[in-house]
Amino acid sequence: MTATATAAAPNGAPAKEAPFHVEKVLWVKHWTDRLFSFGITRPASLRFRSGEFVMIGLPPREALGEKKPILRAYSVASPHFAEELEFFSIKVPDGPLTSRLQLIQPGDEILLGKKPTGTLVLDAVRPGKRLFLFGTGTGLAPWLSVARDPDAYSRFERVIVAHGVREVKELAYRDLFTHDIFDDPLVGDEARAQLTYYPTVTREPFERQGRFTDLIESGKLFKDLGLDQTTFDPENDRAMLCGSMAMIKDTAALLEAHGLKEGSNADPGDFVIERAFVG
Ligand code: A2P
Secondary structure, eight states: OOOOOBOOOTTSOOOOBOSEEEEEEEEEEEOSSSEEEEEEEOOTTOOOOTTOEEEEEEOOOGGGTOOSOEEEEEEOOSOTTOSEEEEEEEOOTTOTTHHHHTTOOTTOEEEEESOOBOSOSGGGBOOOSEEEEEEEGGGGHHHHHHTTSHHHHHHOSEEEEEEEESSGGGOTTHHHHHTGGGGOTTTHHHHHHHEEEEEEESSSOOSSBSOHHHHHHTSHHHHHTTOSOSSOOTTTEEEEEEEOHHHHHHHHHHHHHTTOOBOOSSSOBSEEEEEOOOO
């Protein structure tokens, strides 16, 4: 459902196209007091590639004197062909957008940017055997899109979704990656054969603990995956990073130290990065 994307032109001037689609909230799921997901209607004209982000916002509250909407960039968590758009968000009590966004209900209006973009896309990485998707916190969002896209499995023999969080309860979408994705009509069979979910928790006991950087440096990551290598192999390994700045910086440095080169849409490489958005 898309509201007319034209602003009133009282003087008969050509109607100006509005910068945003106005969409409707379809569902909201609260994972914890800090994390939630929501789905919205998708405008027929919106095109995006799995892994891209788009601006999301709420209309200004005119009664409070607000003139402009508050907008933030969000990775689309659904694959490019999905009928609705899904997002995975943090809740920041004082966050200008998320303090309000966390209160949305089905039927509410959401502003959606018209130009999805981003580098966490399959086109920005060179061909390889394994695709490592490293996400901390809500940095899992783009992998929800990429890992539900059949292209990921046709381009790579193996796809590894690594989710790093502080506490076990922050492992949102664990059911998706441990069960539900295997029943997906489009990627179920491929996921069963080619997808590995690799959750890790840093601040309480869990079946796997430690930061990505430590798991990489100790070689545990590769051992856990049953790989016959102790670190990244620049010939065959590709990676995408999303999440905290510190994690991206340190993990990217490790990738570079092992000969992997950062890529972009214009110049595909061995790994690509993007920080997760907060606030
Ligand atoms: P840790 O608990 O040891 O700080 P945050 O909630 O701060 O965004 O962190 C999400 C996850 O990312 C946590 O598990 C955190 O581990 C981890 N993390 C934070 N900084 C780094 C880093 N520089 N390298 C790897 N992992 C990191």
